[in-house]
Amino acid sequence: MSTLTPQVGSQPPPLTFSTSLFRQISPALYLQRHFLRSPPTRPNGRSPSQCRDFTLTTNSLSHAHGSAVVRAGDTAVVCGIRGEILTVAPGDDPSRFESYHSSPTSATHACGSRGAGGASWGGLIVPNVELSTGCSKKYPLGPPGGLAQTLSDQLHELINVTKLVSLDSLRIYDGDGDGGITSTTKIKGYWSLYVDVLCISLDGNILDAAWYAIVAALKSSRLPLASWNQTEERIFCDASLYHPISLRQSLPFTTTFALIPLPHSEDNGGETAVLLNDPDSYEEDEACEILTILSTTDFDPVRGDLSRLPSTGLRTRVEKIEKRGGWKVGLTQIESCTHLAASKAARYIQSLTKEQLTPV
């Protein structure tokens, strides 16, 4: 490795490689060389705090109740929402579907109601991630691997943490679904939402893309109007009437950062690591530390101006922080990442609003 270190201002290095070969054989050094430039630039041309541009298309799948396609750089995911009716049998206790965190002292919980993904809550919203679609060389066909399982669990946790969907809009009442009745005895069933995320192409930072796709798909979903038919004693769906799923007003979004350690040398000015916003898979492979922040922002997409974001300090509330691996991210860096996360959330909200406003 020492033979690769160029001697500044003297004769050329004894061994030379083409850039593409250098990229393959020594990723750590390759990244380091990029970060030592001024201003520091990543191999993909972005600055360390810059995220990729993303595009969003909603409701392109005709058979799902709602769907979204998100593309950020070379990461592309499709999310489809399918609603299925869950009938409450006379003996069932509907209260276990009524909260995002089922009461920890309840008997069902204590004996471990291990549903899909270890769902502690009745499981009205069930996310699943499919990576084995040939999206990346690293994930061969077959049963879901560690990353796909972890991701499914993370998304399930995100849904629970954010309480994104109003459970009220998933209830099916006895009567014409007027919604005014809150007594649980009138509840005849629930909509259960299957949230399937399919990764078409994977180039790092799948969590952000998947979560954004889920939020956008849920926001664009239309469920048929379902009501309980007294005479048939069954739930019927209206063929023509649809209603949206009611979500939170302030939508939370995730932002992921990767920390790349720099090999120790005197010419990087004491900096031993670089924090990258929205890493691609080449950077993720070298990263020792991943930081994910879930936050909301008070950005107003109608009146707010995205181009003046950094100057106008956004008020932001953090709902989840996950930092794993490594030891180099300090608490002060987490604080500055929160501000970057807020501006990214503002961009997400902006593009989501734009998508909703365009006529289909």
Add this chain to the structure above:
Amino acid sequence: MTSSPLTPEISLNPLPQSDGSCQYTCPTSRTTILTSVNGPLEVRPKDELPNHATIEVIVKPGIGVAGVRETRLSSLIHSTLQSLILTNHHPRTLIQIVAQIVQAEDHTSLPLLLTPLINCTILSLLIAGIPMRTVGWSVHLAILQGPAGGKGIKSTEGQVLKLQKSGDDDKMETDEEGEQIVVRNPNSEVLGLAKSSHTLTFSKEGEVLLIESLECSQGSGGKSADGQGWDITDFLKLAGEGRRICCEEGVEIIREALADRKVF
């Protein structure tokens, strides 16, 4: 062993056949974890790394077969240990860690399981003599908001409430929401009342190893969930408190547990 209500019960080497093992019981939630460490072992050719040891973490659930939650727990522990174990000291070998959840109040709750799992794993690694860069300790803190949640806890879990932050010495942002009560190592009953849960792991030197913080207030979602979450300055204050607990008390617990073993 049970000197203070917050000292975990630690029994070292309960499994004489393994290279290092440890049983850890959380003082409040009674979550019991049994870990065994074996290594350096021969590694499967598929997993062999040319200049590092392969770390394998297997989490076995208390009920049923391992699922998605256990895979996630083991990947979290794996990434934490990756930065602690000096893997380049035993290249082309395997360090295998098996953690069995023996007893838990809630077998599906990630926050309740993570802290005991990490602490128990670190102790068993020390017993097994695996070279480590430093040691770490994990603490689980839950924030209860407002006087209503606080009172319910004080009556039932009086001695558990070790760490108290009242609103008056904090700044403006906590004043509007009433006083903040932080409970250390909450059990599932306390966690059910909590507003947010923070699993913080720090090394002996105060480096941040793992943060798993999440909002966990009750509710039926939708508009009622608007405005939940916390301000980052509040979090930094809490993390500072967590760092103090890990670096002072956590390291003291490790030191006491290993006192007669001449590991240090």
